[in-house]
Amino acid sequence: MKIFVAGGTGAIGRPLIAELLAKGHALVALTRSREKAQALVEQGMEPAIADVFDTDAVKAVVSRAQPEVVIEQLTALPKTYTRESMRAAAALNNRIRLEGGANVLAAAQAAGVRRYLRQSVAFYANPGPGLADEETPLAFSASPAVAASAREITELEHRLLGNPNMEGIVLRYGFFYGPGTWFNPDGDVARQVRQQQFPIIGNGKGVWSWLHIEDAAIGTVAAAERGNPGIYLIANDQPLAVREWLPAFAQWLNASPPLQVSVEDALKMDGDADSVYYGTQMRGVSNAKAKRELDFQPRQLEWIVDTAVLEA
Numbered sequence: 001m002k003i004f005v006a007g008g009t010g011a012i013g014r015p016l017i018a019e020l021l022a023k024g025h026a027l028v029a030l031t032r033s034r035e036k037a038q039a040l041v042e043q044g045m046e047p048a049i050a051d052v053f054d055t056d057a058v059k060a061v062v063s064r065a066q067p068e069v070v071i072e073q074l075t076a077l078p079k080t081y082t083r084e085s086m087r088a089a090a091a092l093n094n095r096i097r098l099e100g101g102a103n104v105l106a107a108a109q110a111a112g113v114r115r116y117l118r119q120s121v122a123f124y125a126n127p128g129p130g131l132a133d134e135e136t137p138l139a140f141s142a143s144p145a146v147a148a149s150a151r152e153i154t155e156l157e158h159r160l161l162g163n164p165n166m167e168g169i170v171l172r173y174g175f176f177y178g179p180g181t182w183f184n185p186d187g188d189v190a191r192q193v194r195q196q197q198f199p200i201i202g203n204g205k206g207v208w209s210w211l212h213i214e215d216a217a218i219g220t221v222a223a224a225e226r227g228n229p230g231i232y233l234i235a236n237d238q239p240l241a242v243r244e245w246l247p248a249f250a251q252w253l254n255a256s257p258p259l260q261v262s263v264e265d266a267l268k269m270d271g272d273a274d275s276v277y278y279g280t281q282m283r284g285v286s287n288a289k290a291k292r293e294l295d296f297q298p299r300q301l302e303w304i305v306d307t308a309v310l311e312a
């Protein structure tokens with residue numbers, strides 16, 4: 001298939017492009033940069049140079065590409081995963097997804113694109129017992145920033161899934177780990193864990209669902225090729241509470257065990273309840289639909305090598 005990728009030079013875009021090329025698809029990848037465009041040519045695809053906020057330029061490059069499928073992976077994430085950097089990046093990141101994404105979607109519609117896939121996240125299912133699935137409502141009553149993210153995601157997802165002219169597919173990814181992510185040994189969370197700056201909060205019962213960045217690429221290509229319109233949760237088989245994954249992650253990094261802080265202290269340090277949500281309330285997600293419909297077979301988390309670590 002001919003596929004247009006927006007965000008193809010980012011952390012998930014790089015393995016995604018490699019997987020699409022390996023599967024024999026013809027690619028056009030969007031970038032703002034002439035240097036990255038040259039690298040895309042060397043990898044065997046056609047670059048499309050445009051800023052996603054430039055409505056006319058985006059329309060022109062998509063129209064020229066005439067793709068059958070568009071995959072949108074646009075983000076503006078910071079190099080570090082701290083409260084301050086995430087807050088500072090939030091406005092641009094939201095704008096890229098809302099305004100930038102709207103431009104790509106409108107351009108795709110004008111070009112008669114058949115199928116459109118977009119990135120979403122699995123972190124905002126309403127807290128509750130067991131694993132969330134694609135039908136679980138989002139956490140609209142959580143802390144202010146989490147609730148705002150849940151509303152934004154709903155808007156993005158509805159905009160695509162409510163479009164009658166396209167097969168819309170939403171990919172709600174788990175926490176990315178692997179090369180180019182904050183959770184790689186050279187990434188920012190690993191740095192914070194080594195410095196004991198990434199604590200377990202309260203009971204540590206917030207459940208995180210994980211996804212290796214290369215499994216994200218494999219799941220996305222499967223969805224592009226044979227997914228059904230709608231939402232897929234793409235995550236691995238090991239949803240783990242912070243009190244399970246974080247000590248194991250620290251041990252894998254040869255770091256000291258994480259510190260523990262009370263909810264009250266976390267609220268004092270944080271100023272709002274977001275880190276408490278991630279640390280104590282977040283709900284893991286089920287990948288059953290992706291397994292059933294996409295034959296998704298995610299790998300094991302590399303830092304959970306010994307289940308005894310979890311039982312300790």
Ligand SMILES: NC(=O)c1ccc[n+]([C@@H]2O[C@H](COP(=O)([O-])OP(=O)(O)OC[C@H]3O[C@@H](n4cnc5c(N)ncnc54)[C@H](OP(=O)(O)O)[C@@H]3O)[C@@H](O)[C@H]2O)c1
Nearest residue numbers: 007008009010011031032051052075077079176180181182
């Ligand atoms: N879960 C995780 O741990 C995780 C996941 C992803 C990223 N990260 C971290 O986030 C940081 C940033 O990662 P990254 O640099 O790979 O970026 P990224 O956020 O993964 O990807 C950004 C993508 O969006 C595109 N983009 C952004 N603004 C655009 C615009 N105005 N017009 C057109 N395209 C636009 C970029 O294209 P061009 O730049 O080519 O124009 C790039 O392809 C890194 O430190 C990475 O470790 C962490």
